[in-house]
Amino acid sequence: xxxxxxxxxxxxxxxxxxxxxxxxxxxxxxxxxxxxxxxxxxxxxxxxxxxxxxxxxxxxxxxxxxxxxxxxxxxxxxxxxxxxxxxxxxxxxxxxxxxxxxxxxxxxxxxxxxxxxxxxxxxxxxxxxxxxxxxxxxxxxxxxxxxxxxxxxxxxxxxxxxxxxxxxxxxxxxxxxxxxxxxxxxxxxxxxxxxxxxxxxxxxxxxxxxxxxxxxxxxxxxxxxxxxxxxxxxxxxxxxxxxxxxxxxxxxxxxxxxxxxxxxxxxxxxxxxxxxxxxxxxxxxxxxxxxxxxxxxxxxxxxxxxxxxxxxxxxxxxxxxxxxxxxxxxxxxxxxx
Numbered sequence: 001x002x003x004x005x006x007x008x009x010x011x012x013x014x015x016x017x018x019x020x021x022x023x024x025x026x027x028x029x030x031x032x033x034x035x036x037x038x039x040x041x042x043x044x045x046x047x048x049x050x051x052x053x054x055x056x057x058x059x060x061x062x063x064x065x066x067x068x069x070x071x072x073x074x075x076x077x078x079x080x081x082x083x084x085x086x087x088x089x090x091x092x093x094x095x096x097x098x099x100x101x102x103x104x105x106x107x108x109x110x111x112x113x114x115x116x117x118x119x120x121x122x123x124x125x126x127x128x129x130x131x132x133x134x135x136x137x138x139x140x141x142x143x144x145x146x147x148x149x150x151x152x153x154x155x156x157x158x159x160x161x162x163x164x165x166x167x168x169x170x171x172x173x174x175x176x177x178x179x180x181x182x183x184x185x186x187x188x189x190x191x192x193x194x195x196x197x198x199x200x201x202x203x204x205x206x207x208x209x210x211x212x213x214x215x216x217x218x219x220x221x222x223x224x225x226x227x228x229x230x231x232x233x234x235x236x237x238x239x240x241x242x243x244x245x246x247x248x249x250x251x252x253x254x255x256x257x258x259x260x261x262x263x264x265x266x267x268x269x270x271x272x273x274x275x276x277x278x279x280x281x282x283x284x285x286x287x288x289x290x291x292x293x294x295x296x297x298x299x300x301x302x303x304x305x306x307x308x309x310x311x312x313x314x315x316x317x318x319x320x321x322x323x324x325x326x327x328x329x330x331x332x333x334x335x336x337x
Contacts, residue, residue, distance in 0.1 A: 066329070072239065072267050073290040076334040077315045077322065092327040095211050095236045099315075099322040100134035103296045104274050105154035107131045108243070109140060110234070112209030117145045119232070119243060120155040121162050128158030132165045134321060137336070140166070147172040147200075147213075149245035150229040151183035154274075159186050163193060170196045174217060174230045200230075210328065211236035214263075218254055226273065227251040233263060237328020240265075242287055244272035252280035261286060267331060268293070268324060275303030275316075284310070291315070291333050293322055 065071050076082050088094060095112040100122070107122040122131050135141075146168050148156050162168070177187045177197065190197050200206075202217040212235050219228040229245035242264070247255065252272065256264070269289035272279070274296040289312060294303045297318040307314045313333075315322045320335035 070330055071290070073313075073331045073333060075291060075313050076332055077291075078313055080334070086330070086332075088325070088327045088330075088332075093210050095209065095326050095328075096138075097234075097241065097324040098134060098138055099293055099295065099317045100131045101317050101319070101321055102127045102130050103318050105158075106149070106245075106274070106295050107158065108270070109134065109138070110208060110211075111138075111140065112211060112236075115144055115209055116140055116142060117147065117208055117213075118143045118162075119147055120149055121146055122158035123154045124157040124161060127154075128161035131158055131162055135162075135166055137321070142167050142169070144169040145172060145206075146170070147206075147230075147232075148174070148183075148186075149232075149243075150225050151175050151180040151186075152225060152246070153182050155246075156182055156186050160189055163189070163195070168193075168195050170198060172198050172200050174200050174215075175225075175228070180225070216255060216259055216263075218258060219251055223250055224248070231255060233266065236326050239267055239326045239328055239331055241268040241270070241324070242266040242289075243270045246273040246277075248273060248277045249280060252283045256280055256283040256286055259286075267291065268333075270295070271303045271307070271314075274301065276301035278302045279306050291324075291331070293317065293324075 070083055070086050074083050074086055093113065095110070098109040098111070100107055100109070102122050105123040105127045106120040107127075108119040110117040110119070122128050143162070143166055146159070148171065151173070159168070159171075171186070171190055173183065175183060178184055187197060189195075200215060202215060204215045206213045214233045214235070216231045216233070217228070226246040226248050227250045229247050229251065231245055231247060232243040234241045234243070244252075264283070264286040266287055266289060268291045269287050271292055271294045275294040276296070279302065292303075292307055292312055292314045294307075294314060295317045296303070298304050298316045303314070315333065315335070320337055323334050323336050325332045325334075
């Protein structure tokens with residue numbers, strides 16, 4: 001009887017184990033099926049569809065018309081026929097901001113009159129090549145000033161290739177010249193090629209034609225390099241844009257807490273850290289942008305969902321060249337193929 005009881009227990013245990021194994025096998029078959037079903041739903045509903053969290057408030061009218069009847073930002077990026085009768089005056093002094101079609105790195109060209117600035121020089125290889133293609137397309141044959149927000153590879157390692165294509169007048173940095181290998185390499189290159197290096201920091205202002213760039217850079221020493229980035233406010237007449245570099249949560253919150261509200265409030269915002277990082281709600285509310293640019297593809301990180309919830313017009317650099325042009329009163333945002 002005892003032997004029979006033990007044998008029955010063994011049999012029951014064996015049966016239970018087999019049942020558990022069968023369940024695990026069934027689960028292993030079901031999970032991939034659920035995954036591919038979800039992909040199929042996305043494909044059927046449209047891979048380019050934007051899914052946004054329902055907003056408890058009505059969608060605002062971005063860029064309400066000024067006294068001349070046109071909005072501050074004329075969005076021809078999403079609607080090429082927007083305000084077709086609007087043109088800049090023939091004698092207007094225009095400022096252009098051009099974003100190459102890069103991803104996961106940064107480079108921005110600012111041109112006004114005969115002066116050209118570049119914010120960051122992207123990464124080496126393919127991305128530097130795309131920056132060079134942009135310079136050729138827009139017939140830019142020099143960089144008067146290259147200003148670096150922080151010394152990471154995706155913001156400065158493209159310098160050599162870009163300088164092989166066009167002359168660079170000077171490089172501005174806000175970190176020590178030996179803090180990363182990337183900036184060490186850049187300093188050596190500048191020394192070899194006779195490119196002067198100048199240092200800047202918080203509170204500095206640079207003039208570019210009829211525009212200005214003001215620098216905000218506050219942080220704690222223990223913070224990451226991203227959270228020590230230089231943030232720029234570009235002002236041209238009545239129009240403005242905020243470049244948030246790779247600022248992450250700590251620096252974003254410090255910026256929101258310490259910068260003047262009128263300094264933060266801008267027409268256009270360059271989303272921080274290639275769209276990968278979350279946006280501090282207090283900072284976004286203070287900026288209250290009419291238009292946003294992201295140096296990545298549409299689903300490269302937090303930006304896609306967050307900005308979708310905000311219903312703000314957004315341009316991603318992978319889709320096309322982005323050009324923002326202003327006369328100091330209005331912006332035209334457009335894509336250039």
